[in-house]
Amino acid sequence: MGNLAHCSIAIPTLRGKIQGKYKKINDKKQSYTIELPAGVYGEFVPPKIENLSVFVNNEKASLNFGTVRLKPGVNVVDVAARASLF
DSSP: OTTOOEEEEEEEETTEEEEEEEEEEETTEEEEEEEEOTTOOEEEOOOOOTTEEEEETTEEOOOTTSSEEEOSEEEEEEEEEOOOOO
């Protein structure tokens, strides 16, 4: 997200409002809060960074398919670049 430190958005839909918030913690960690209405599922596309760890609601997410599935309700997505082993 470049030099952006934080932002938020609200999008009305037929099923209810989708809300999103972004916060840059530091150069290696970002936090996204995405709230989806009942019956609405979504996908989070993480940034293309090597050695990336993604947690959704404090549980490690699988990046096998390149996206992370989001469920209705509040989804707190923490993205961090792990230190290189070499």
